[in-house]
Amino acid sequence: MNSPSSKSLINDEQKISSWRIFFLTIATLTILIFFWTVGDFQQNPFITETLSIQGEALSGSKLFKINCAGCHGISAQGFVGPDLHEATQEMSDKKIINQVIRGLTPPMPSFEIEPQSMADLLAYMHSLN
Numbered sequence: 781m782n783s784p785s786s787k788s789l790i791n792d793e794q795k796i797s798s799w800r801i802f803f804l805t806i807a808t809l810t811i812l813i814f815f816w817t818v819g820d821f822q823q824n825p826f827i828t829e830t831l832s833i834q835g836e837a838l839s840g841s842k843l844f845k846i847n848c849a850g851c852h853g854i855s856a857q858g859f860v861g862p863d864l865h866e867a868t869q870e871m872s873d874k875k876i877i878n879q880v881i882r883g884l885t886p887p888m889p890s891f892e893i894e895p896q897s898m899a900d901l902l903a904y905m906h907s908l909n
Contacts, residue, residue: 826895827877833899840904843897851888856908861888865908873902 845854851861858864867876877898883890893901 826881826898827874830877830895830898830902831873833896835896835899835901835903837900837903837907839897840900840902840907843901844904847891848901856905864905868902868906868909876902876905 844852844856848856848861851859852864853859856864871879878884879888880891880898880901881893
């Protein structure tokens with residue numbers, strides 16, 4: 781009778797284990813990406829309302845100077861927070877709104893803001909480009 785050597789069995793188990801790790805990693809990444817993108821497709825009433833409003837850049841500039849300039853600089857050039865001159869090119873308006881109302885990246889705080897004010901702030905940010 782031919783019986784497999786213990787060395788052969790160990791190599792086979794290591795190959796199986798490596799494949800399991802690989803497939804579990806792929807499955808985990810797929811699930812994470814799925815939930816991340818699903819979050820983008822959920823309808824948030826605040827975001828929907830904000831995006832339906834025409835903002836005024838001048839009003840947004842005033843809001844920015846009161847609430848944001850301390851971290852982002854008086855002309856949004858960056859200070860403690862990042863430079864915002866290309867933020868609207870790098871992020872969607874939905875992601876910018878989420879960043880402002882949720883403070884997703886520390887040390888940025890979350891802000892309670894009315895939809896019209898958020899639309900004004902977005903208009904100002906678009907004017908920075």
